[in-house]
Structures are given as C-alpha cells and as structure tokens.
Amino acid sequence: MTVTNGEARIGIEIGGTFTDWVVTEGDRVVRIGKVFSTPAHPEVGVMNALAEAGIGVEHLTTLVHGSTIATNVVVERKGAVTALLTTAGFRDVIAIQRQAKQRLFDLFYKHPEPLVPRHRVLEVSEKIGPDGSVRQPLSLDGLLDRLDRLIQEDGIESVAVCLLHAYANPEHEVAVERAIAARFPGLHVSLSSDVLPRFREYERASTVVMSAYTRPVVDRYLGSLEQRLAEAGFRGRLSIIQANGGSVPALAIRRHAVKMILSGPAAGVVGATAIAADAGLKDIITFDMGGTSTDVCLVDGGEPKVTSDYKIAGLPLALPMIDIVTVGAGGGSIASIDQGGIMQVGPASAGADPGPACYGRGGHHFTVTDANVILGFIRPHTFYGGRLRLDMDAARAALDRLAAQVGMPPLEAAEGVRRLVNFTMAQAMRLVSIERGHDPRDYAVVAYGGGGPLHAAQLADELGCAQVLVPHNPGIISAFGLLIADTQQDFLVTRIMPAGDATRQTLLETFADLEARARAEFDSYGVPWPTVERGYALDMRYVGQAYELTMPVDDFISGPATADQLVPRFHEFHRARYGHASSREGVEIANFRLTAVHRSTVRRVSAAPSVAADRIVVEEAPVRLNGRERACLFYRRESLPPATAVAGPAVVEEGTATTFVPEGWTGTIDRHGNLFMRRT
C-alpha cells in the first residue's frame, strides 16, 4: 500500500482471542482486519497485525495500542513481586479491607486475597494529620534494611507506598521514595499521593498496590514492543489507551500502568460514541455483547459517564474510568435449572473452548448461541461467513436435555433462554440509566461486538428506546476507538472545605495547583499547553455524607457563575440523582477534579467505501418468534445500498455479526454505512 495523502495511523487492540486492527489515512478508514492473539508474547500479535495490514511501518505516524495485559495481570495474579509501605499500625488495611462480606448466607466467604501478602507489608514510623500537619516526623530508621532483606528473600521488584492522609500532604511519601531511589535505584516505586491523592485509606492503598503490581510487567512489555517496532523501522508515536478513554504516550503509561486496566471496553465506548456522534446521536447506551459477558455504558451529551468506584477481581480500583457495567451474559452463557425449578442463564459460560454445543467441540451445555441457532436467527452455513461448520445435532441434543429438566417443550425452552439473556442484559442497561436517574427512552442503543446486534432491538423494546444503531464492521469498534481517542489525563486532589465558604479565589487557587501538574504532564508528552482543553469538577456532598457527587463547575472557573451559586446548584444536582435534597443541611467540597484533554486530530472517520453490489442479496428462511414459526427475510449487509429500508422481522447478515430487526422495527443503511433501526 502506498501512502498518498494524510497521516497513516493504525489502531491495534489485543483481545482474548483476536487482535483487531484498523488503518486510517487522514480521516478515512482504509483497511481493517483480525489476527489471532498470541497471549504468551502479545507483542508478536502486534507485529503480526502490522504485517497483515501490509502497511509500510516506516510510513506510520502513529500506532495506538490497546491491550488486556494489565487486566490479566490482576485477574490471573501474575504481577510483580510487590511490597507495601504503610504508616505504623496500619499494615493490615489491605487484608481487612472494608471488613464486610460481599455475599451473604455464605459461611465459607473470605475476603479477596490482597495482591501483597502480609509479610511484604512494612510499617513506617510517621503520621500526617487530616489537615496535612506533621503529627509525628518521618523516621527511616531500619526501614531500608528491612526492605533490603525482603528484596534478598522474596525478590521484590516494585514498592507501593500508602501513608495515612498523604493526600493532604505528600512530603513523607516523597521522602520515602527518595530514600528508596538512592539505595535501590532499579526498584519501581509508586506513591499513593501520586496515583490517587484522595481520602479513604483502603481504596487508595488498593489502587496504588495495583499500580505497583502491574507496573514492571507493563514496563517490560512496552519496552519489548518499542524495541521490536524500532527494529521494524517504526519512527512514529506509540500511544496507549487508558480506562478513562483517553490515550497517552507509552512513556506516560509506563509510570501509571494501572490506568490500562479495563481499557479495552473503554476503547469500544469511545469508538461507539464517535460513530454515533457522526450519525447525529449524542445520547446513547453502548451495548457490547461478547462470548462470556456484556458491557454496557451510558453516554450523555456525547460524554461517556465516568466512575471512580470500581472493583476488579473483588479489589477496588478507585481511579476515574469510563463507567462500564459488565454482566455475565454472552453468547456462550449456559442455561441451567436449579433444584427449585427456576431457569438461569449464565454467569457460567462455555467460553471459546469447548464453546457452545453447536460448535461441535464437545460442549454439551445449551447456550445462548445454541438458542439463536435452534430458533433460526443464526444460519449454520452463513455463520462467520461459513468458516465454522455448526453441529445442529449437538445443539438439539443439548436442548432436549434442558427441556426435559425444565418440563417445557424444547422450542419453548430455547425461546426462554433468549428471553432470559435479554432480560439480564436489559438489567445492565437499567442499572446505567433508570437506577442512575436517566430515562432510557431519551437514549439510542449502539450495538456492537459479536452478539450485540442480534439482541439489541429487543432490549431497546424492553427499555423503551426508539432507535438502535449497528455500526459498519461492528466487530472492530474497539480498534477504531483507539484512533479516535483524545489524549486525556485526570487530576484530582482531596481538599475538604465547606462549600459555603468557597470563594472564586479558593477555587481558582486549588485548580491552579492541579493545572500546574497537568501542564507538566502534557509538556512531557510534547503537547503545547494552549491546545489542551480543561474541564473542572468538584466532588461535593452534604456534611456527613460519605459519598460525593461529581458536579461540573466549568462556568465557575471560566464563566459567569459565582461561588455563592455552588450550594443551590448542589441541592438540584442531588435531587436529580437521589430524588431528594436537604436544603437545611450544610454542603461541603471533598475533592477537586481537573480533566485535561488534547483533542485527537481524527474526529471522525468515514466507513470503508462499500462494495457496490449490483443487487440486494436476500433469502427467505424460518425463524421462531413468540411461540410460532415465521418466514423471515435474510439480507446480506454488504449488498444493501444506502437508504434501503428493511422491514422487520428480518435478519441482516455480515462477516462477523448478525443483526435482528424485530417486527415493528425498520432497518435502514445510512450514508456512513451504519444500520439504523427505528421503531415504526
């Protein structure tokens, strides 16, 4: 391929099974594809993707990369040998956690195992007070010798430091880091005041430990990747996607590897958001259905919702990240009956191997994909473009076993499986919308991933959403999102103060500190500060509440709003979220948040030019719907010209995905190649 005009960029997203890639030139997608992932050496998968893309590496200006490496390190407990340094008296904070059980009526319940065992937690003699004052000076006596012993005995590679109230004054943490660096120059050190300067010691400690635990692994991986790329002649910029949906230079992520955790689904949300915006939709619910789970996110006014209240493998990760709700329901989810006679679908999954019964690889459980095959939505000869032969007999045998257990006719049981999985996925959508104060009827569903388009319109019906968008190439949305992502970092600091006392001056001063940090960070990326957009927000609460609401305050910083409007605005904000407000109670500020964004130059990318078909390819086949068999039209998506309307019930098939248009819905291909479904 010859680069003619515009920057050539590639997005490469490593997933569990496939590594997806997208090449753009200027604002045009020129090629897409998939290669198998190489879990033992992920960088090989990246190089394979580059080779298959057939693009001259030396011409690439940018490679944006997404990888599950950091997520897997935590889930599979394969991180660095890590030590934790805490204030004397508090070594057990990560063992005790929040002391409560996450599951009731289970006498066998235990806390999730911390990433650092108890004997690798060292106590430091010091104490900072909640106001930042030094209550007990730092003493490093013997600390480095104890650490040295641990390094000798256990091979410590990485150290996390989390001292009490370090968010209010980081000087002790910084002094500890300096002392360690002087004596053990090769050791990675992560400070809680750097990673997450926010109060609540367990959540902060858990986050900084996760950071220290993932850092050496990610550092090694990126080092090795950079070397291979350099050898191949790559002279462009390597960027990495973070869980907040922003991309940053690889150098920055090597210090904050923890921000890569759960970045894959975030890239999908970024891609879906951009595609929807192009189609004129700012308020969407993204719906990504995979083999074992489904990811859902609410995007409001073009901005994905963000949370700092996340857990991975039972352990808190309290950094700002795109608020994606995951439920254990996917194509491979297994249907079963419990002893009281209730049907369940998931969270157990047949995974990719052996996979659903119809894959014919020895799976004998009846799964969601099997139900779709039995009911006629998936046709064996067109599945995955006909590349995978489906074993209908195995699917029927699995169904017969399930039907006998549940005491229902087999086809009714298969329809029941579809209803149940639709319900479970709809519950995730309810959670991000209704339960957080948003009316789903105001949102369009954007469906992608392998299974999403097959279920999306029925979920939309369930929630009252009137529109569903299925992008062109729904299987590679995450890789596409990599190229759209802005360069973004979030900065936060805890400063607890009565909101009524805040003046414009106090707000400006605290935000100025955050801006100085942000500026230094973006300077290190080579991004000119004047091109960086800034978003300001405060975490606020009633005096005495423990949970803050994050309220945007841009107009207080750069606009006309005055500080005395903060409190009344908070009452309204609280009422919108919880349905009540306490106008008699005091309001306080807990955290200051700054989001700094350098907009990606690629704001929109038009779809690959569709192959002009000379006729619409359509066949008729039976599908079972609401207890009876119906004749249904099956269209080849590539053959549908723009503006063609497809009336439901109909199925639209393409290489890696199948879309179901239910009765009462019409599907239309828009000018970008999206399949747009609307209730009629």
Add this chain to the structure above:
Amino acid sequence: MDPVLLSIIGHAYVATAEEMGVNLYRSAHSTIVREVRDMATALFDADGNTVAMANWIPMLLNAMEPAAQALRRHYDFRQLRPDEAMLTNDPFDGGQHVNDILLFTPVFVDGEVIGLSCANVHHLDLGGGAPANNAQATEVYQEGIVFPPMKITLGADWEDSPFGKFLRANIRVPEKTIPDFNAQIAACRTGEARVAALCRKYGKDTIVAFQQEIQRYSERIIRSAIETIPDGDYRGEAHMEDDGTGADGPFTIRVTVRIRGSDMILDFTGTDAQARGFINIPLASTYATCRTTIMSILQAGHLLVNAGAFRPIQVVAPPGTLVNPARPAATRARTSTCYKIFDAVNYALAPVLPDKVIAPGFDCQTGISMALRHEGRYRVLSEVLGAGVGALHNQDGADGMIMHLTNGMNTPVESVEIEFPFLEILRYGLVADSGGPGQCRGGLGMERRYRILADGVNFGLHSDRHRHAAPGLFGGQAGLPGACFVERADEVITLGSKVSATLRAGDLLTVRSGGGAGYGPVEQRDPRLVERDLREDRISPQHAARVYHEAQRSRVPA
C-alpha cells in the same frame, strides 16, 4: 408460572431491593448508615410476607417480616392511603432494639395495595440515657424513645408534622438522623415506583401471582434441603458471660433442633430467664437470627430468601427468657446474644452436618461509640469491629472479618480522623496468635487503638467473650478472648465488655476482638500452613512451637 418469567421477575425484585439500599446509604449522613451500612431493604406482598430482599445486614433483613406481621395485627394494609406509612421500633411488638426503625409504605397499583416497600435503618441515636449506646440500661426507657406499631402521614412536609417535631426534639444528633430518615423514605419510594413499573409491564395479576409463586419456590428448596438431614433431636448451647450490670453469668442459650421430615423446629425451652442488663433478644431478633443461621448452614442463594424459605422453620421461644423477654427489658446489645443462638445451633447440627456448620467465631457484635458535646452540639461516632471467624471443615476461619449475622463495614481511619477531631487512631490491625488452633485454624481477632484528644469523650462498648472464648468443633481449640483497656499515665485500666465511660485527653484506648475457634485436632494441621502463618506473623514462633510443633511431634504416623 413458567420458570423463565419466574426467574425474570424474581431477579427484577431482588435488583429493586438492592437499588433501594444503594440510594439509601449513598445519600445517608451518619457513619453508621453510610459507611457501616447498618440497614436493610425489602419488598413484601400485601399480607406482609417477604418477597425479596437486598444484600445488606442479614439480621435486619430477616427481622423485617416479624415487624410486618406485628403491624398487620394493628392495621389492614389494604385500607392504607397512598400518603400513609407504618413504622415500629418497639422491641416488644415487632421491633428490634430501639435504634432500628422499620418503615413500611404501601405499593399502590390502580388504587389497590398490592404490597409493601420497607427500609429498616439503624439510627445513630434516638435519645435515652447515653449517646448511641447505654451500657447501664436495665429498662428499655433508658435506651431511647419507643414508637409502637403506628401509622403516620408521610408527606413532603413530614418534618413539620407532629411525628417529625417529636422525633427531632428527642434525639441528640438531628442533623444526621433526620437526613437518614429522609434517605429511608426515599428508599421506600424507589421500591414503590419500581414495583408499579413491573405491574405496568407484566400486568398486576402476574405480579401478584409471582409474589406467591416465588415463596412456594423457596419453600420447595428449603424443604428438600431439610429432608437431607436425618430426623432427630439435636441439642446445643452457648453462653454470654455477663449482662453489663455486674450480675454473675453465664447467661445461657439452650436450643433443641428437631428435624421431622422437611420440618425444622428450633426450641429454646431451657434457655435462661431474661437478664437485668441490655443483652436480651427481642422476639423479632430471635426469629431473624434463627432464619439467618439456617439459611447460612443450608447455603441458600440470594433469590431464595423470602417468606417461603422460612415456612418450614418454626421457633419456640418461651416468654420471659433471653430469647423472648417481657417489657421493659433492655435490648440494645442483643446482637452478641443473637450470636450465641448462632453458635448453639451450629453446635447442635455439627454431628449431622459436619461439612456445613462452622466453629464458633468471636461471635459478638463489638459496637463502639464515641461522643462529645462541643459548643452545644453532639458529635457521635458509632462503629463496629470485626473479629476472627470460626474455622470450617476444609478452610481456616477468615481473619478480621465481620461475623455472619451482621455485615457492617468498617469506618475508614481517615474518615474518622477528618470528622471526629477529638480522637486519633493509632492502630487498626489483626491480633497475632488469637486464632483458635486446630486442623483448620480459627480466624484472627483485631484491635483498634485510639488516642483521645479532648476531655469528656463519652465512650460506649457492647461486646462479650472477654474472659472465655468458645471451644471449637471436633477437637479444635478456642481462640483468644477480646479485651478493652485504657492506658492513662502509668496506669492500665481494664474495662469490661459492656461499658459506658468518660475519657480524658491523652488516654490511650484499646478495643480488641477475639479469635475464632478451630476445627479438628491440631495434630492434623498441614505443617505448610503453620509455616505460612509464621512467615506472615499470623502466629508467633513461641505460639507455633507451643501449640503446633509440639502437637505435630506427638502425632502418631498413620
């Protein structure tokens, strides 16, 4: 009803109960609700039977139905008006200890009451003889105001209603308690709205039918689980060591578990008479404890725990005893006594369910309160300390966790220090060597150590097992007991397990919980686990030598 629809609506109900609770704690103001999450939310049918409940404090969850049934003796739910609500905190008429107010609102669909929405909240302070917790109480009147089962009008202006004014005038920290009550009301409203939406979607008749069907489903499962236990009478007992008044203990809970086919009777005949101190268990708490204990032993899933699951289980609680005290018994510290029911039932069933029961943990509530009146306003901290959990047949007891009947979270050290400048926390951690030895070791207890920074801090504690810990199962040994003491200048003042005391600036206060008991003989412990515990300082070299290495040397090779 088909098994698919039953599953769908069942999960929608559980999700609603969860949502009610999330909204409640996130908008509550007191640490006891927002951090500890000492609360419960549930949905009922129109006859006051539980249909679904959320994942909060089991004791409070399973206590909601007795309250609903008490209210039903006073009111016909189907005659309620939409702006009416019912509540009780009366320990002698459906309530728990007085701090727990159970609030019920009717769910209206097409002008008809088809169920109740309920939020149960532990309120920080409802008056009485001391802030939050009065260890000297011998009568309920000293523990706070009592609301017998009553109906109130609950409009937007309820704070200015007679009920609202009366409440505000009788409590020490209205700036926390009134917003907590508002959060409680909002939780009930969420439940009402969601059930009404389900009726619109699936039809009112379907939802009403579902409410009964899901109870039958649970009853089927629990009956089939009970049927696997051999018929017979199984006995167990456990003791509280004192009642806080200085009276000689022990105070003994005695239970006979009768299994007859798919029915189970928990008969407390023979249990000691009610105590003068505040350790008595209101009848509703006895029910709640029995249900929680049995659901845990039978490993009931979440969807299952509703009125149907309780039907096969009957409770016989003789009046005038610890498990069914007569007015005006004091009950504030009832939870530690409830744990003795939990222990007694586990002991009783151990011979027939050895791989399901658990050895006794520290099994006390260990509620800590700290209060200071400053410039005319009270600041009250109320928190709970976890402890060592008992061992099971195949695993060590959890170290430093909340016990199984309750599920209170800890309060972050930083939150405490930010909000309560009159104290500082010096240590929060596990206590080495406190786990009861055995083939499987009991969990480690923990301690919280405070430095008091102001004169006149009112400290309250209710716990137990400061002198004797309970023995383990099948040869497993007891863990270490708990402790509470103050270091003042050169003096160490030992306080009991049930205390109200006034502290001074400079005092160092330690509250320690005990360890769980072991399971199986110590000779059988895997030496690798001993080495791991040693490496991680969960046991000291002295303890390892004395308890484990000694035993393993004497072990006769098979």
